[in-house]
Amino acid sequence: xxxxxxxxxxxxxxxxxxxxxxxxxxxxxxxxxxxxxxxxxxxxxxxxxxxxxxxxxxxxxxxxxxxxxxxxxxxxxxxxxxxxxxxx
Numbered sequence: 001x002x003x004x005x006x007x008x009x010x011x012x013x014x015x016x017x018x019x020x021x022x023x024x025x026x027x028x029x030x031x032x033x034x035x036x037x038x039x040x041x042x043x044x045x046x047x048x049x050x051x052x053x054x055x056x057x058x059x060x061x062x063x064x065x066x067x068x069x070x071x072x073x074x075x076x077x078x079x080x081x082x083x084x085x086x087x088x
Contacts, residue, residue, distance in 0.1 A: 001055030005062075006044040006073035008032075014045075021047050024061070025054025046077055 032045035049055040063074040
């Protein structure tokens with residue numbers, strides 16, 4: 001199950017996210033979204049848990065929870081639709 005994690009402090013690392021979510025089960029992958037120009041975090045990312053049960057437990061416990069003075073947003077990630085080419 002893939003989760004969207006928002007409202008992250010900009011200094012959060014993928015290792016920190018792995019540590020937080022590993023308390024709920026097996027973490028398959030963690031991806032912070034970075035700004036292409038500055039290399040800094042955009043304040044959100046994705047965590048993939050091994051099972052839906054683990055993902056739901058993490059969502060229930062972490063959505064709205066304070067982490068480093070920010071309230072986390074933790075939802076099931078939406079499937080991204082493929083975008084067409086902008087070139088013509």
